[in-house]
Amino acid sequence: MKAVHFGAGNIGRGFIGLTLSQAGYEVCFVDVNDQIVSLLQQRRSYTVKLANDTGDETRVSGVTALHGSRAEQVAAAIAEADLVTTAVGVGALKHVAPALAQGIALRLAQSDAPPLHVIACENTIGGSAQLKGLTYALLNESFIRQAEQRTAFPDAAVDRIVPIQQNEDPLEVVVEPFFEWVVDESALLEGAGRIDGIHYVPDLEPYIERKLFTVNTGHCVAAYHGYLAGYRTIQEVMADGKLKDEVLRTLMETGDMLVRRHSWDSREHRRYVERILERFANPHLTDEVARVGRSPIRKLSPQDRLVRPARLAHESGLPTEQLASGMAAALFFDAPDDPEAASLQAELAEEGPSAVIERYTGLPSGHPILRQALARYEVYLQLRTKGEET
Numbered sequence: 089m090k091a092v093h094f095g096a097g098n099i100g101r102g103f104i105g106l107t108l109s110q111a112g113y114e115v116c117f118v119d120v121n122d123q124i125v126s127l128l129q130q131r132r133s134y135t136v137k138l139a140n141d142t143g144d145e146t147r148v149s150g151v152t153a154l155h156g157s158r159a160e161q162v163a164a165a166i167a168e169a170d171l172v173t174t175a176v177g178v179g180a181l182k183h184v185a186p187a188l189a190q191g192i193a194l195r196l197a198q199s200d201a202p203p204l205h206v207i208a209c210e211n212t213i214g215g216s217a218q219l220k221g222l223t224y225a226l227l228n229e230s231f232i233r234q235a236e237q238r239t240a241f242p243d244a245a246v247d248r249i250v251p252i253q254q255n256e257d258p259l260e261v262v263v264e265p266f267f268e269w270v271v272d273e274s275a276l277l278e279g280a281g282r283i284d285g286i287h288y289v290p291d292l293e294p295y296i297e298r299k300l301f302t303v304n305t306g307h308c309v310a311a312y313h314g315y316l317a318g319y320r321t322i323q324e325v326m327a328d329g330k331l332k333d334e335v336l337r338t339l340m341e342t343g344d345m346l347v348r349r350h351s352w353d354s355r356e357h358r359r360y361v362e363r364i365l366e367r368f369a370n371p372h373l374t375d376e377v378a379r380v381g382r383s384p385i386r387k388l389s390p391q392d393r394l395v396r397p398a399r400l401a402h403e404s405g406l407p408t409e410q411l412a413s414g415m416a417a418a419l420f421f422d423a424p425d426d427p428e429a430a431s432l433q434a435e436l437a438e439e440g441p442s443a444v445i446e447r448y449t450g451l452p453s454g455h456p457i458l459r460q461a462l463a464r465y466e467v468y469l470q471l472r473t474k475g476e477e478t
């Protein structure tokens with residue numbers, strides 16, 4: 089079985105490549121990072137180390153790599169693959185689509201090409217469906233009709249905290265022990281086999297909402313409040329009782345909404361939340377606030393981890409104060425080398441908070457959540473100004 093995986097970064101090497109290799113796939117990574125590609129080509133293996141007391145190591149062997157700029161080689165690899173996965177960042181899916189379209193077109197010319205599953209492992213709702221849309225937009229109608237028979241794009245939820253790596257060996261990757269990869273079984277092609285290490289579910293929505301609106305909501309709130317407080321890592325943020333409580337109270341808001349929406353057991357969800365808070369605090373990890381808060385415009389967007397759960401909570405008559413505070417804090421995030429943070433700051437300076445937050449959250453002017461967020465923004469602004477004066 090062959091897999092082509094786009095994105096040999098932190099989660100790509102530390103979770104997806106590892107899982108597929110352990111499940112018996114020959115994994116071919118595709119990346120645009122020259123150093124990572126050439127080291128993978130030379131060594132054909134790398135080490136994954138667990139962030140636990142014993143630092144357990146696993147060697148991933150028999151992998152290969154292609155540079156993303158080698159479009160024909162990438163398309164040829166896709167033409168032979170059983171599985172294509174991605175972990176490039178939602179915004180980069182549009183750059184994966186041309187090679188994928190070319191690979192799918194090549195497969196159609198071969199009568200014996202195996203069925204193909206394409207799974208986007210990105211932090212978004214409907215990532216594979218987004219990739220399908222971007223890919224099929226590049227194929228003509230008759231190709232699409234043929235491709236639909238033998239190609240499927242099941243959506244997925246992927247959970248494992250993998251920080252930016254600071255190891256001497258650029259291929260080594262340190263990951264938290266916890267992992268969860270959930271795939272929508274209802275979208276698989278008929279007769280498709282199951283991959284060890286993946287949890288298949290008939291309905292992905294509760295799983296992706298639980299993951300995105302708990303792990304990622306909590307994470308970004310820790311990052312944005314932590315950034316305002318001057319912390320560098322999520323571990324430092326979680327050691328601050330006041331900020332840890334801020335995260336917990338936000339997860340109680342999303343939790344109340346999720347428990348009601350999906351008829352879950354509230355005690356079980358509370359245990360899930362507690363476990364996540366422990367994961368964030370893992371002393372064996374150094375996870376930077378700058379990574380976790382990255383791309384604040386994406387994180388403020390209507391379907392993402394702050395606005396979507398806030399709207400769902402509001403529609404059920406539940407509180408949204410904490411989520412609105414997270415949105416307000418996001419407006420102060422100005423980590424260096426983050427292009428979205430830089431544009432946000434420039435737009436805030438030019439237009440002020442109302443116009444900016446309205447534009448990115450998609451919340452209509454005067455919406456109660458928007459009013460809460462703007463009120464919090466003023467409080468943070470005053471606190472920051474006071475802090476700068478003293």
Ligand SMILES: NC(=O)c1ccc[n+]([C@@H]2O[C@H](COP(=O)([O-])OP(=O)(O)OC[C@H]3O[C@@H](n4cnc5c(N)ncnc54)[C@H](O)[C@@H]3O)[C@@H](O)[C@H]2O)c1
Nearest residue numbers: 095097098099119120156175176177180183210211249250
């Ligand atoms: N790191 C985590 O804890 C984690 C966990 C779950 C999900 N995710 C999601 O996985 C995705 C990747 O995150 P990451 O933390 O691994 O980021 P990363 O920056 O470490 O890895 C992304 C990799 O994709 C490569 N890339 C970018 N554009 C590409 C293209 N057009 N073709 C091929 N390769 C390309 C980059 O060079 C990089 O190596 C994101 O959507 C993220 O939300 C991350």
Ligand SMILES: O=P(O)(O)OC[C@@H](O)[C@@H](O)[C@H](O)[C@H](O)CO
Nearest residue numbers: 211246247248249250304307380
């Ligand atoms: O990758 P992002 O930017 O969507 O979110 C940052 C982190 O919250 C995220 O990468 C988590 O570490 C991960 O989703 C844990 O499974």
